[in-house]
Amino acid sequence: QCLLAGTFLEVEEADGAQLRPQARNLLCSLELVRTVLREQSLSQPSSYPEPVRAVLVQFDRLFAEFELSYVSSLVAVKSPEEIYRQQEIIVLFCETVERALHLGYLTQEMIDGYEPLLMFTIPRLAIISGLLIYPEGPLSLEQSPEQMSRVFSPFYNLLKKIRDLLRVLSEEELCLLERSLCTAE
Numbered sequence: 001q002c003l004l005a006g007t008f009l010e011v012e013e014a015d016g017a018q019l020r021p022q023a024r025n026l027l028c029s030l031e032l033v034r035t036v037l038r039e040q041s042l043s044q045p046s047s048y049p050e051p052v053r054a055v056l057v058q059f060d061r062l063f064a065e066f067e068l069s070y071v072s073s074l075v076a077v078k079s080p081e082e083i084y085r086q087q088e089i090i091v092l093f094c095e096t097v098e099r100a101l102h103l104g105y106l107t108q109e110m111i112d113g114y115e116p117l118l119m120f121t122i123p124r125l126a127i128i129s130g131l132l133i134y135p136e137g138p139l140s141l142e143q144s145p146e147q148m149s150r151v152f153s154p155f156y157n158l159l160k161k162i163r164d165l166l167r168v169l170s171e172e173e174l175c176l177l178e179r180s181l182c183t184a185e
Contacts (some may be wrong), residue, residue, distance in 0.1 A: 018069070018073075019069055019073065022062070022065060022066045022069055023066060025062050025086070026059075026062045026063060026066045027064075028157070029055070029058055029059045029062045029063075030059060032055050032058075032059075033055050033059045036051065036052050036055045037052065040052050041163060062144060082149065082150060083104075083149075085138060085148065085149035086151065088137060088138035088149070089126075089138045089149055089151060089152075091135050091138075092126050092129060092130050092138055092139070093122055093123075093126050095129065095134065096122060096125045096126040096129045096130075097111070097122060099125075099133070100122075100125055100178075103159075103175075103178070105121075105125065105178055105179060105182045106118070106121065106182065117182075117183075122181045124162060124181040124182075125178060125181060125182070127139065127159070127162065128166060128174075128177070128178060128181075131159065131162060131163040131166055132163070132166055132167070132174075138152070139152060139159060141156070141159060141160055141163060152175055155157060
């Protein structure tokens, strides 16, 4: 009702104007639901025929659409694709930790003790892993920036430069670099 009256609650005016038609449809549907339910409760309170179910389904659909639009105007809503991309990043970080433990860059005690240094070490190592060891993963530069997770897409060109620099390192130099990234320096 506030949106229909032109009052915008915690949304930008343009978003409010865009939400107004949905709010109008939602309120009309709600009024219809109230009318049909009132008639039903007075005539047959124990059963709900098809017309009642139909208006309830319509109201549910309109309410869900309005709710998504309203929430989307307040916060960024992630698409299923973006959620999947972020899950791929989680897997990359897990594989990076496993590899770092195997190579002795990290210890289980560091992880169990929530060593603060890990907040820097794991992402650093994950970038190297994502660019060199798992190049088809979430940091794949064979895809466009739009296909990457929003976490890394702004750094697409920088990641390309880093990958190109990493590719010229010998195995020993790469090992040395990874060990240095695990220190507090």
